[in-house]
Amino acid sequence: MKAQDQSTYDVIISGAGPVGLFLACELALAKCSVLILEKAEAPNTPLKQLPFGIRGLSAPTIEALYRRGLLEQLEVHKRIKNPHLHAKEGAQRQVGHFAGIPFLEGNVDTSQWEYRLPGSPATSLISEMQELETVFARRAESLGVEIKRGLAITGFQQNADEVTVEAGHQSFKAKWLVGCDGSRSVVRKLGGFEFAGTEPEFTGYTTRIDIADPEKLKPGRNVTERGMYMQSQPGYVVIQDFDGGAFHSSDKPITLEHVQEVLRRVSGTDVTINALHTATTWTDRARQATTYRNGKILLAGDAAHIHSPLGGQGLNLGLGDAMNLGWKLAATIREEAPEGLLDSYYTERYPIGTQVLDWSRAQVAIMKPDPGARALNAVIRDLINTRDGATYFAGRVWGIHTHYRLNGNHPLTGHSVPNFEFEDGSAIGELMHDGKGILLDFDGNDSLKTFATEYSSQISYISGSAKEQLGLSALLIRPDGIIAWASDKSFDLNGLEEAAARWFVINSKSI
Known part of the structure; x- marks a missing residue:
């Protein structure tokens, strides 16, 4: 027999990752009652910590955190630097990449971004998943959000007024349910959402290993004739094996012998692994829900769209969903929403998601181990080494040009507001x-x-x-x-x- 929580929440969110937590903060800020159900017992895992959990935050994300007073609580970027972005003395600093092709700080012409004012937040920062979740969870709880861990959603039913959610041996009610439960979203699957897209080209491996002869691997990101490998810090190695995603889709365990075989083949060396401490796999499968709403059910983050993590735009895309959805759903709940307000969540965010998926596909296309991809890679490399090219790629990677197509005559309509500074020093x-x-x-x-x-x-x-x-x-x-x-x-x-x-x-x- 299921125990039933007699409370009816305004919103139940499935998933206590950064997207679910940030959405909860936005809803609670607007005085909505929110319950988060998270299947994991504990919030922290090794894969969320540095360097596995390292993430680059783009300009729209940084602006969102700044506008909610959360940016100042991030500390990781103050005490670490991304080792891939370091430059040798006298060399230009790498500040990003497209398919492993770096663009350099000195080539990016920020004067082309005419509406970006002095005093604006940074265009990119380093954080980690664990830090973001800690900051967001602390903020959510201070606003009255309930977070229940160790409760995986197993089913739900909706009618015109509410959703009844089953998790573990308990039942909960809410006016709305939002799936922020990742790429394998239970909410998306049970909610009947179509998840359309393309199949993967590769299996990616993120590993922490002991290497007997690390000098055989070049530091940084290396695109080879058989794939890609990246050694960010001693013992931390990422590999892309263009096997069509076969290993990721299989039930085979990730063994030391398998990782060594893949690393040797991709790197073209006879490197030896002494120990395998942690490993996970991923792919470039690119899929997107054809709608983000079904009745009282909504999707955000990886539940709504998945793609390769190349360029690190997945987290930023999901946090953008939360920032867009939060105030619209809250206004709907509070009966302060004009007609069609909630529908604008999908019409605004779906095209942004499509752009990111295509950006990911384009990177994979020029990383494939074949002559055509190598030819395209060479062309992109030439373009990215020009001033206009580097500025274009930086603008895309950092989200500088992200905007919505809204009605209005002024060119700023639909764009993020510049950080105007007033005479008293406030912004x-x-x-x-x-x-x-x-x-x-x-x-x-x-x-x-x-x-x-x-x-x-x-x-x-x-x-x-x-x-x-x-x-x-x-x-x-x-x-x-x-x-x-x-x-x-x-x-x-x-x-x-x-x-x-x-x-x-x-x-x-x-x-």
Whole structure:
């Protein structure tokens, strides 16, 4: 007999990884009750720690954390540096790569990013999975989120009003269920979502090993005629074996003998492994849910899309989902959502996911061990070594150009708001900790102040001149930091009214 939790939560989230935890923070910030169910008993595993768990955070992720006051809590990037990005004395520093082809700091022309102001957060930072989960869990719990570990979801039923979730020998109810439970998502499978895409080209191995003769392996990332291997630190080796994903799909154990055979074949050496401490496999399978919602069920993160970890964009993509979905779902729950608001989660995030999947596929295409791929690799290498080429690849890898196609005449509409710095030293990102929208008025226009009072429960009115205003007079900023409307000196009140009605509700009730 199942024990039933009598509470009805606003949202149950499956999965206490970074995406599930960050989404919970966004919902709880908007006064929603949230329960997270996580199948793992403990939050920390060896694969989440350095160097296995190392992740590069892109500009949209860094901006999101900054706007919620979480960026300052990250410490890993302050005490470590990615060994792949180190340069020998006198050489340019590598700041990223595409399919293992590095782009260099000195070649990236940041002046091409005209809306990125001085004082903006970094374009990329190093963190680790364990650190992110610790920071997000601490924040979630401080906001009242319940986290129950060791409870895997085994089933659920939904009707027009709620979802009943079964986990272990317990039953829970919520108005909404969100699957943030990874690439093998139970919520996605039981929820009837189609997961369309392409099959893998390779099996990837992430290992910690003792090597008898490490000098036989070159440091860093090495693309060979048979695949790729990367030695980041002594004993930590990543391998790509272009076997069509066969080993990853098999039930065979990852043995020392197998890893040694693959490493020797891919590296073209007779390197010897003395001990295998930790190993996991992965592939470049690229799939995406054809919809992110089925009734009261939603998907985010790897539950909605999977791809090769090349370039490290999976975590950033998932956190972007959470930032986009959180305020929209909260407004829906609080009955403060205009028609179609929640549907915009899919219409905005699906194209971003598609772009990332294609970016991953493109990298795999030029890493394959065949003459055609090597020819393409050489062309990309030439392009990436140019100033415009390096700037383009950096902009894509760091998410500088990520935006949504929103209605509006100004070119900034749909983009992340620049980090305007005011005369008193404060910056717009520091004023977004409460998760509300903002009507930013540089000119102190009384009609804008009056307009903002009609949306006071969802929009804060901020007035004051900035050190650099980019020729703007006013902006409407969504809770996720996206510009919904912008106007230069020729004031566009009709455009503001249309944008506000698209994202907010007049005289919305306060809960």
